Amino acid sequence: MLRLENVTKTYRTRNGTFNALDDVSLHIEAGEFAVIRGASGCGKTTLLMTFAGMLRPTRGTVLFGDRDLYRMGSAERACFRAQNLGFVFQMFHLVPYLSIAENVLLPAAAAGLADPGTRAAELIDKLGLASRRHHDPTQLSAGEKQRTAVARAMLNEPRVILADEPTGNLDPDNARAVLGHLAEYHKGGGTVVIVTHGPEAAQFADKIIHLNAGRIDSNP
Amino acid sequence: MHIAKLIVKEILHRKTHFLLGLVAVAAAVALVVAFVTTAAAGNRETARLMLKTGFNLRIIPADADMNRFLINGFSDRTMPAGYLDTMARQEGFSYNHLLASLQQKIAWRGMEVILTGLAPEVCPPDRKKPPMVFEVKRGTAYMGSVLAEALDIKKGDAIDVNGTMLEIVQCLSPSGTLDDIRIQCHIADAQTILNLPGRINEIQAVDCLCFVPTDDPLAILKDELARVLPEAQVIQIARIAEARNQQRRMVQSYLAFIMAAVIVVAGAWIGLLAMLNVRQRQSEIGIMRAIGYRADYIAALLLGKAVLMGLVGALIGFTVGSALAVVFGPDIFKVTAKALKTDYALLLWSLIAAPAFAAVASFIPVMRAVAQDPADTLRKE
Numbered sequence: 399m400l401r402l403e404n405v406t407k408t409y410r411t412r413n414g415t416f417n418a419l420d421d422v423s424l425h426i427e428a429g430e431f432a433v434i435r436g437a438s439g440c441g442k443t444t445l446l447m448t449f450a451g452m453l454r455p456t457r458g459t460v461l462f463g464d465r466d467l468y469r470m471g472s473a474e475r476a477c478f479r480a481q482n483l484g485f486v487f488q489m490f491h492l493v494p495y496l497s498i499a500e501n502v503l504l505p506a507a508a509a510g511l512a513d514p515g516t517r518a519a520e521l522i523d524k525l526g527l528a529s530r531r532h533h534d535p536t537q538l539s540a541g542e543k544q545r546t547a548v549a550r551a552m553l554n555e556p557r558v559i560l561a562d563e564p565t566g567n568l569d570p571d572n573a574r575a576v577l578g579h580l581a582e583y584h585k586g587g588g589t590v591v592i593v594t595h596g597p598e599a600a601q602f603a604d605k606i607i608h609l610n611a612g613r614i615d616s617n618p
Numbered sequence: 619m620h621i622a623k624l625i626v627k628e629i630l631h632r633k634t635h636f637l638l639g640l641v642a643v644a645a646a647v648a649l650v651v652a653f654v655t656t657a658a659a660g661n662r663e664t665a666r667l668m669l670k671t672g673f674n675l676r677i678i679p680a681d682a683d684m685n686r687f688l689i690n691g692f693s694d695r696t697m698p699a700g701y702l703d704t705m706a707r708q709e710g711f712s713y714n715h716l717l718a719s720l721q722q723k724i725a726w727r728g729m730e731v732i733l734t735g736l737a738p739e740v741c742p743p744d745r746k747k748p749p750m751v752f753e754v755k756r757g758t759a760y761m762g763s764v765l766a767e768a769l770d771i772k773k774g775d776a777i778d779v780n781g782t783m784l785e786i787v788q789c790l791s792p793s794g795t796l797d798d799i800r801i802q803c804h805i806a807d808a809q810t811i812l813n814l815p816g817r818i819n820e821i822q823a824v825d826c827l828c829f830v831p832t833d834d835p836l837a838i839l840k841d842e843l844a845r846v847l848p849e850a851q852v853i854q855i856a857r858i859a860e861a862r863n864q865q866r867r868m869v870q871s872y873l874a875f876i877m878a879a880v881i882v883v884a885g886a887w888i889g890l891l892a893m894l895n896v897r898q899r900q901s902e903i904g905i906m907r908a909i910g911y912r913a914d915y916i917a918a919l920l921l922g923k924a925v926l927m928g929l930v931g932a933l934i935g936f937t938v939g940s941a942l943a944v945v946f947g948p949d950i951f952k953v954t955a956k957a958l959k960t961d962y963a964l965l966l967w968s969l970i971a972a973p974a975f976a977a978v979a980s981f982i983p984v985m986r987a988v989a990q991d992p993a994d995t996l997r998k999e
Contacts, residue, residue: 450993491902491996
């Protein structure tokens with residue numbers, strides 16, 4: 399379903415260039431729960447962003463099914479993301495001036511959902527945010543913020559949820575809760591790809607990929 | 619969620635930022651509106667004040683001897699008084715404040731005096747203005763100071779000038795000019811005294827080109843006169859014309875400088891605020907692009923705020939600027955104070971220009987934000 403073929407991403411810095419991803423090839427099947435692990439700075443986030451069609455690789459191909467993401471135009475890729483992908487980030491990235499319910503509903507307009515209200519209400523209840531529905535993000539705990547982000551990622555029922563260190567800012571209880579929700583989504587048939595440097599997600603994984611200095615490490 | 623709702627919610631969330639932007643737009647609009655409103659008054663005021671420098675045009679018969687004209691101070695030839703009516707009938711004419719006169723040197727009570735008959739001042743139909751000089755009634759005269767003193771003539775005296783009785787209504791103060799040896803009376807009395815019925819030898823005037831950008835106003839004046847009175851010629855008093863021209867250039871340069879300075883400062887302010895706003899909204903821009911909002915939607919979201927800021931700023935700025943002009947303008951422009959009014963055409967211009975200006979000032983930061991990969995935007999957070 400998701401395939402990287404010989405992907406290299408090179409960054410230029412004041413001190414020269416370095417490869418955040420170095421000739422990476424990997425494949426994630428539909429319905430898999432994949433965990434990409436590695437130390438900080440090994441290229442995990444770059445890999446996830448490249449998967450998501452948000453960071454053009456310097457070389458190589460990124461395929462979703464048989465579609466090459468980076469052969470699409472910017473607007474087409476945005477539309478593709480809206481319909482197929484959900485995102486969860488370590489820093490939550492909630493829109494500060496929208497209520498929790500409005501944040502959850504945010505992807506609806508981009509994806510052109512007809513009646514997103516019912517689905518949003520279900521997700522808000524399911525993730526234990528009903529009493530926070532009309533609150534601002536600033537009034538929420540870190541765990542509640544991340545559960546809001548998870549609900550937002552699930553609203554469009556995307557084929558894949560991409561999560562970048564989703565438990566990085568959470569205490570163990572909240573981390574378990576968030577991973578539990580992602581695991582439940584996976585059980586419902588969704589594909590989940592998590593990048594993390596922690597061990598918590600491994601228990602849910604169908605596949606664990608180790609990344610080391612921008613390369614797949616087959617002997618971690 | 620509707621884009622307008624997102625814009626309003628963001629404004630309410632970052633009120634201070636919006637207020638700072640609003641102050642920039644409103645201040646710029648207020649200053650421009652105040653300056654434009656008062657500039658019109660300033661132009662009128664300048665024109666009125668420059669009239670005090672006197673008539674700057676003299677229309678005399680085309681065949682007048684210029685040598686004698688310059689030596690005597692008036693033409694030795696006369697022309698029909700109907701020329702005044704011809705000029706006064708012209709519309710779109712660059713001559714105004716038309717004052718016909720008949721003057722000649724005469725010997726009177728053992729002195730050489732200049733007898734000057736003055737017709738009532740007239741204006742073309744599309745340029746009606748209050749007269750610049752006093753009107754002399756028939757049977758009356760104004761006496762020059764040298765004559766009055768030498769001949770011991772006082773206000774209320776009756777004088778006989780070659781058989782015509784004139785009552786002195788005023789003895790003029792010394793002016794240091796030929797006026798000091800002048801007897802000024804009504805044109806009809808002068809025509810009787812000089813036995814030149816229906817004749818004049820000069821029409822004095824003021825040109826209306828002082829605020830029209832032209833390199834050669836005299837060429838325009840000559841051309842206009844040639845079309846209606848080919849038998850006459852126009853002489854421009856260069857000293858007065860140049861003074862008016864310099865004043866015009868000074869006023870226009872000053873206003874252009876102020877306008878440019880206001881626009882540059884406000885533009886930089888709005889641009890800086892837009893940049894700060896975009897920086898503050900990196901996370902929001904990044905996540906919205908990540909979840910599939912197109913770059914043009916995000917740009918509309920950011921520029922929509924700038925446009926709204928421009929619209930509200932235009933309304934506030936117009937109100938404040940007009941109030942400033944109407945309240946403080948009359949203290950500055952005393953002569954034309956009554957002409958200082960709210961110019962509602964400027965409201966329309968403000969409502970068009972201010973949002974466009976705010977959008978242009980915000981354009982570069984907004985385009986930079988939406989052109990970035992969403993991953994780069996989110997990584998900066």
